[in-house]
Amino acid sequence: MSNKLTLNNSFKLYDEALKLIPGAILGIRRPYNFVEGEYPIFFESAKGGKVIDVDGNEYIDMLCAYGPIILGHREEEVDNAVIDQIHNKGFCMSLTQQIQNRLAKKLRELIPCCEKMVFMKLGSDATTAAVRVARAYTKRIKILHCGYHGWHNWSSEVHGIKAGIPDKLYEDIYGFEYNDLNQVENLIKQIGDDVAAIIITPINTPGGREIEMPKEGYLEGIRELATDNGSVLIYDEIRTGFRVDMGGAQKKLGVIPDLSAFGKAMGNGYPISALVGKTE
Template identity: 60%
Template sequence: METKKLNLKKSFAEFEKGKALIPGGVLGIRRPYNFVPGEFPIYFDEGKGGRVKDIDGNEYIDYLCAYGPTILGNREEEVDLAVINQIQNKGFCFSLTQRYQNQLAEKLNELIPCAEMSLFVCTGSDATTTAIRLARSYTGKNKVMRCGYHGWHDWCVEVKGGIPKKLYEDVYEFKYNSLESLELLLQEHINDTAAVIITPLGHPLAAPIEEPEKGFLEGVKKLCEHYHTVLIFDEIRTGFRVSLGGAQEYYGVTPDLAVFGKAMANGYPIGAVTGKADIMKEGESNVFISSTFFPNSLSYVAALKTIEILEREKVIEAIWKKGAHFNEQVGNLLRKYPVGARISGIPPMMFITFDKDNDGIYKAKRNDFYTELIRRKVFLQPYHHGYICYRHTQQDLDYTISAIEESLIYLTKKYEYKAVL
């Protein structure tokens, strides 16, 4: 039976107001067409732990986790109190840098295999762009081979409006898990490739998550060594979630540089570039890296406290355990109700997608599935993978698994599939 539609009147009214004030009402990936229009809320009001509440008062179990930063939970008291203490007793915006920058860099050196020196920025896009600039300066080369998202800046953004071609004409895409596609590009630009930047875990938009095939990341590293180019791991999503040392630690392949952000500060805005000292030292004088807000210490304090909690409470181990149970149970349901859906990813990061068909029915099934889930107060995104956070309880997971089964039963009946008994 179809579930009753949510009351979202305030959200829709606020959106109409927003469209006259903000281009598109809200920016980028948070616009309604990136969910199921008319079914998902557009404005949240508050959050606590693993749950969020919209401005109409509907409460959801939140598996999008602010697109990744919420590794612990919303309003994590210990982190927030550390930030409040900094505001009230120390301050955070000065002409000179506070010492927390050094403390955080020391911590990254301790945890991350490639880390010898670090610098800190505000966002993931800042970090990837800085890493590319460092690599170009270090090598004296121009070309960049990329595989992943990497942000909204001119050199990599997918939507090219307002960007002259000359700003991205030296950037080429290769296919994840295809060493051949990368080597062909490196051979073509044999003397002018500055960097290869890749997400060590493949998470393409609206497509299943891909783990690296055996030997793939190792092969990428060997190619970079052979062609004398800088290997950059984009760990904005995997950092401090796959393991404390990132996916590079988990998969055992150490890049020259890596970028981190999102989960590192549990929602406070930060990005980091870290790696080999000889490359990082390009930032001393050859590469200009400066912003009024890069040295603001609130995010450093939040990151230090978040990492302290991750270590002390063995948070990542707990998330892997919860996620493994969740993925196994959902996988069993998808086999029981063969509606053309699959779950991909690893325990901390999972994605339920629908296999494409020639008639495009998968799109309707996807919309129906995610509509049924949001009506059951489960906040997952149709085009972006989900996350498990530390404050998701076993009750949350069990309820979600039950909601997924009810949604699959709805699809089975609507599209005339038979359950496997």
């Protein structure tokens, strides 16, 4: 059995952070999500697939920074491109730079549903924009969803984050279980005339649990229900995009949505996301 880790510096920084930041650490990285006293709280550096904490302990980063680091930490080709942009061109201007068009063309080459796209910073931004676009396009309100789609108000409460969010924001949000096509059919029968969109994770990636692949006919059934009902089919590919295939799960599985949200692995840790979809 290995010796107990020395984590004194982590705990010292944690005590300091408690006086400065609510909960000390933001989001899912908070210590209460791990074994208390046995898990590092602060990392110091990272390279490739390894990270080092503030006490000098080295780890293999199996979490990949919770998803984004698909190429490894401090991947030189990516980092050098960013450094070059910052040093030689700048990155925050009043008008758009031509690099936007280069990236847009590349996404259109890779992603089956991608005819046009918009760029954002967070995965939550992209899924929320997708829902808004679907509502504007269909002139309907209700949303059927399966999975986690970010921390914005329309989706947070269904995953237990309720404080500060009015209940009325969820009156038009209906959840269903992954791989349960009958549930979706029944919801369509009940409220179909006002369903703006069905948003799903094409491959189920529940946090802390085994990844679940779609049953035979599940995605095809969802696609057919959305089309027949005049609803927009949205794929949340924040986790699957550029990971299961460069074109996302839709490319690998062959069932094409109307809109898709991409993020995480898209930037290898840099804050970028995209909403892509059909021109219509």
